[in-house]
Amino acid sequence: MILQQIDTFKQKALQYASTFEACCFLDSHHYEDKYGKYDCLIAFGSEKELTASVGNAFSSLKTFTKENKEWMFGLLTYDLKNEIEDLQHTKEDLLQFPDLYFFVPKNLISIKGNNIQVIKGKTDIIDEILNLPVPSKVPNKVLDIKSKLVKAEYLCSIDKIRQHIKRGDIYEMNFCQEFFAENAIIDPLTTYYHLTKISPTPFSGFFKIRNKYILSATPERFLSKSGNILTSQPIKGTAKRSDNQAEDLSIKTDLKNNKKEQAENVMIVDLVRNDLTKSATKGSVKVDELFGIYTFPQVHQMISSISCELSSEVHFVDAIKNTFPMGSMTGAPKLRAMQLIDQYERSKRGAYSGSFGYISPDGDFDFNVIIRSILYNSTTKYLSFQVGGAITYQSDAEKEYEECLLKASAIMSVLS
Template structure:
C-alpha cells in the first residue's frame, strides 16, 4: 500500500520550462522527465532502482536524500504494480519510471552486441513535480516529504551554467556506399526467405563535452514530440524526441499500441506539403510495410490478451509532425486478468516497428549488418503507476550521450519493394533537422 499523497506548491511560474527545471536540478541522481503523460512530470529521489550495464545487474536503495547504497537482493518490480483500483486517466501518480534499451530487450531473445553504456534503468519514484493549471506542484508519498521539498526549493534558487559543446560535427558513421551494401544484403535475405522486412538503421556520431541536457529546450521546441523525455544516470544521458507510442496501459486492462511505418517529409509550401502527405496516403509499399508490423504486434499482444479482444481500430492513419508525415496504425487489446503489465512490457520489447518480421531473425540480421550496437535507440522509456496503468514510448529521434560519445540514429523498414535511394533519403528526412540543430553546438577552430 502506498502512503497518502502529500503535495505542496513548488512553483507558480507556469512559463518555467521543463528543460530549465531539469537544469536547475541536474545534480540530482536519476532525474527523469516525461511528457507522455496527461501532465508533464519531473521525478527524482527514487527510493530504489535497478541498473544494468555490461550485463551486470545492480540494485540500489536510497539511504539519504541523493545518496544510495547497493543492496544484494534484486527488486521485484511486479510486486509494485497493483492491478486493482485502476485510475481512469493517463497521469503519473507515483510508481516505476525508467528505460529499457534495444540492446537489453533484444538480448533476452538473441545474442547480440551491447553498447558500452547503461542498458536498463528502472526506479521506484515517490517524489515528483507535475505541471498543473496552478503551476509546478510538488508531490510526495514519503515521510521525508518536507525535507525533500526544501532541498528541491534550494536547488531551484541556483543559476545553471551552459556546459555542452561538440568537439566535432555529428555525421553519419556509414558512407552512402556502405548503406547501399547493407541494403542489398537485406534484399538478399528477403529473397532467400529469411525475413519479410528489416528495420535497417544507421548511426550518426560525434564527440562532445558537458551536459547533453543543455540542448533539451531547443530540441523539444524543434520537434514538439508527444513522447519526449530525459533521463540522467551518472555519465549517461538520454534525450528523447520520440513521436512513437509503444504501449499505453489503460484502466480496465486495456492496452493500445500505435506502430509507425511510412514516412514522407514536411514542406513549408502548403501545396508541396499536401502533395507529400497524399503520396504517403496512397503508397502501396508503405501500406504493405505497415500491415506487416500490425500483424506482428497483433501476434505479440495476443499471447497476453483475452481471446477475441485484439482489434485494429485504425489502419494507415496519417499523423503530421514538425519534420515529417507518418503512417500510423493502432492495435488494441484487453489483458487477461492474471497478467502483470510489467511482464507484458518486458516480453513485448523490442517493438516490432523497429525490428522487422519475423522478429527474432530480424534482430539477428540487424546485429550482423548495422555494425554497431543501438544502445537505447529503439528501446523504450516510460512509466507505470502503482495501479498498473502507464505509458511507454519507442525511443526513436533520440540522442544518447555516454561520457564523451554522442549517438543519434535513423532508419526505416526495408521490404522487397523498397528503393535504396528513397530509403537512404528517408533516414535524413527523419533526422536532418535534429542533426542541423545539434551541430550548432560545434564551432570549428
C-alpha cells in the first residue's frame, strides 16, 4: 500500500475499533524510525480486563501481567501518585476514569511501513476494514468552554509558587489549569481526526473505555522498555514555529541556546536519572541526548533522552512504578512538587498527565505522557483539557499565562 492508502486504512480501522467497548489506537504518524517499533497499533475488543483503584493498582497490574503473558493496552492516571507517596486528593472528579485500567484485546493490528499485519484476531479483518466506507466527519456543536482559574487567580498562584522556590522548597514545578465544557456533545472520532491533522505527533492515540475517551496529540514519551533497556524522553522547552523559513530556523536556534529552557530541562533530566537508578543495573544510567531539538508541525521541542539497563532483580511493572508520575509533569524535588500541585491546582488531574500505551507478551512496553489531549465522558457530557508549564523562579507570571492561553487555543480551534 502507498502512504495515502495506509492513512485511509487507519481512519477506517479506528472507526471499526471504536465500535467496541474497549479500544486503543496508537499512531506515531510515520515517526516510527525515531520513536518506536510500530507506526500504528490498533487494539479492540476485550478478552480480559483489569480495573484497579489507588492502593493496590501496581501490584494488581504485576499479577495481571504474570497471569497473562499477552499483548495488553492500558491507562495509568496521574492519581496513582497517591499509592506511591503519602498524598491525597479531594477534588471533584467529573470524568470518572478508573485509576488504572488494562485490557487484553481480542483483536490487534499492527502497521509498520507499508505492512499491515493481524497480530491477533480473525485474519480476514483487514479486508473487512478495507471494504468500509471512508468515515464521514460529524461537526461538533458549539461548546461553552470555561476555565477553572481566572487570570488574577492564576497570576497569584504563580507568585506563591515562586516564593516556595525562593525558600528552597522546590526548584521547579509543573503548574496546570483546566479548561472544560459541561453538557458537551462531540463526535470523538471526528474530534480526534481534526486534532491529529493539525498536530500529528509520535505518541498520539485514541483510547476508549466504554463511555470515556482520551483524544491525544501528545509528542512525549514517558517510558519504554526494549529488551533490557529502559528509555525516558522528557520534554521541557517549547517554541512556536513560524511560516517564514528563515525566522523558523532562528526560533529553533534560539530554543537550542536558551539558558532558561536548558536549566528547566536539565532539572528534569536529573530527576529522571534518579528515578531510573531505582530500577537500573548499577552504573548503567546515562544521558543519551541532552537538549535535543525536535521539530513538529506546530512547535519546536527540547527533548532529552535518558536510558539504563533494567536490573534482572526488578520486575518491569516496578520499573514503571519507580518512575511514575513522570518528572516533566511534576517538578523537582518530585514529592514536594506534587504536594504543592495538590495545594495550588484547582482540578483533579485524573488521566491528564498520566499515561497510556502497551505491554507486549515479552514484557517490552511503550507509554506516552497524556498532554495536549481532550478527555471526554459521553454519559456525563463533561469535556476537559488541561494546559500548563514549568515554573521556575525566573518565570514571568504574565508570560506563563499567555503560554497557557496559546496552548489552550490550539485545542479550542479543534473543538470549534
